[in-house]
Amino acid sequence: xxxxxxxxxxxxxxxxxxxxxxxxxxxxxxxxxxxxxxxxxxxxxxxxxxxxxxxxxxxxxxxxxxxxxxxxxxxxxxxxxxxxxxxxxxxxxxxxxxxxxxxxxxxxxxxxxxxxxxxxxxxxxxxxxxxxxxxxxxxxxxxxxxxxxxxxxxxxxxxxxxxxxxxxxxxxxxxxxxxxxxxxxxxxxxxxxxxxxxxxxxxxxxxxxxxxxxxxxxxxxxxxxxxxxxxxxxxxxxxxxxxxxxxxxxxxxxxxxxxxxxxxxxxxxxxxxxxxxxxxxxxxxxxxxxxxxxxxxxxxxxxxxxxxxxxxxxxxxxxxxxxxxxxxxxxxxxxxxxxxxxxxxxxxxxxxxxxxxxxxxxxxxxxxxxx
Numbered sequence: 001x002x003x004x005x006x007x008x009x010x011x012x013x014x015x016x017x018x019x020x021x022x023x024x025x026x027x028x029x030x031x032x033x034x035x036x037x038x039x040x041x042x043x044x045x046x047x048x049x050x051x052x053x054x055x056x057x058x059x060x061x062x063x064x065x066x067x068x069x070x071x072x073x074x075x076x077x078x079x080x081x082x083x084x085x086x087x088x089x090x091x092x093x094x095x096x097x098x099x100x101x102x103x104x105x106x107x108x109x110x111x112x113x114x115x116x117x118x119x120x121x122x123x124x125x126x127x128x129x130x131x132x133x134x135x136x137x138x139x140x141x142x143x144x145x146x147x148x149x150x151x152x153x154x155x156x157x158x159x160x161x162x163x164x165x166x167x168x169x170x171x172x173x174x175x176x177x178x179x180x181x182x183x184x185x186x187x188x189x190x191x192x193x194x195x196x197x198x199x200x201x202x203x204x205x206x207x208x209x210x211x212x213x214x215x216x217x218x219x220x221x222x223x224x225x226x227x228x229x230x231x232x233x234x235x236x237x238x239x240x241x242x243x244x245x246x247x248x249x250x251x252x253x254x255x256x257x258x259x260x261x262x263x264x265x266x267x268x269x270x271x272x273x274x275x276x277x278x279x280x281x282x283x284x285x286x287x288x289x290x291x292x293x294x295x296x297x298x299x300x301x302x303x304x305x306x307x308x309x310x311x312x313x314x315x316x317x318x319x320x321x322x323x324x325x326x327x328x329x330x331x332x333x334x335x336x337x338x339x340x341x342x343x344x345x346x347x348x349x350x351x352x353x354x355x356x357x358x359x360x361x362x363x364x365x366x367x368x369x370x371x
Contacts, residue, residue, distance in 0.1 A: 004101035007101050007105075011071045015067050019067045022067055023056070026056060026063060027052065031048075034048050043132060044131065050131060054125075055124070064113050064275070068109050068279065069281075073301040076282070094348075110272070117272050118268055125244075129247055157177065172192075182216070184212070185211070187210045189208025193206075203230045204228070210222070245264035246264060250265065250268060259321065263319040270334065277334060277337040280341035281304060308337065315329045315333060
């Protein structure tokens with residue numbers, strides 16, 4: 001049908017423009033955050049774009065859901081404003097007859113949101129965490145940056161070099177502050193070079209001095225040296241960390257069935273179900289007064305999205321803390337939203353009013369009188 005195809009084309013244009021705008025905003029915010037992490041030493045500066053790409057990919061379900069909601073509301077609001085819906089209603093068609101073109105437009109986007117939320121979301125977080133852990137577990141020599149104080153992996157040493165060579169094998173004006181076995185040691189040298197002896201890597205310092213004192217004593221021991229070797233490539237102690245639920249697959253979350261796992265599972269399922277409800281809500285709430293405009297309708301739709309999205313987050317946190325049941329919360333939130341949108345859509349389709357629900361009294365038939 002020509003009218004259905006024109007609606008889908010307009011929704012597609014609005015959806016594409018909204019995706020571009022929202023993706024640009026999200027990428028800008030995440031880029032600033034990622035650069036901040038790189039400046040603090042939490043992310044490798046050379047892998048900023050990779051971390052940014054994985055992070056944006058993890059936020060893709062939310063971007064697509066909001067874009068779909070805005071596209072539906074904006075398109076139908078424009079049709080109300082230009083009186084196209086009046087022509088649609090005058091031809092004997094109701095608001096519910098728009099469900100067919102709406103479903104044909106939305107189902108590929110719903111499928112993409114479900115795939116991104118269930119499969120791509122944990123994969124992107126796993127890749128980001130792998131990049132961060134690999135950068136945190138690098139050796140002490142790889143952590144040193146000319147002109148910056150840098151802490152070692154074990155946290156017991158602080159390195160500083162004024163400048164280094166092109167290959168990074170030699171350095172000038174080296175400063176090392178360390179705390180070992182109740183002793184505070186400060187070592188400075190005019191230069192240093194890296195050498196591998198056996199399986200260990202040493203930083204050989206030349207023409208410097210070493211200050212050593214114990215924490216419980218006030219005496220300071222000063223010694224000068226022509227050459228001094230420091231073992232700097234010792235492996236940091238591996239810390240066993242609990243695997244966060246975000247990096248686990250959906251199947252692992254379902255099998256584990258612990259409260260944190262169910263909370264994360266509720267979040268992923270909620271993203272997929274909310275996209276369906278938002279399409280129905282957008283169709284039901286898109287009616288607008290042509291004299292007022294559609295800006296108020298868009299603001300109300302944005303407020304609705306924020307409330308629904310925060311409820312999904314709140315439910316995930318409450319399920320993770322064992323304060324709410326998985327099935328009860330999801331059936332109440334998503335089932336209630338679906339039922340409310342369906343009832344409102346039926347009301348708009350059949351033009352139900354409170355007077356319609358109240359039975360009317362039949363007027364008494366006047367009796368004929370004979371003269």
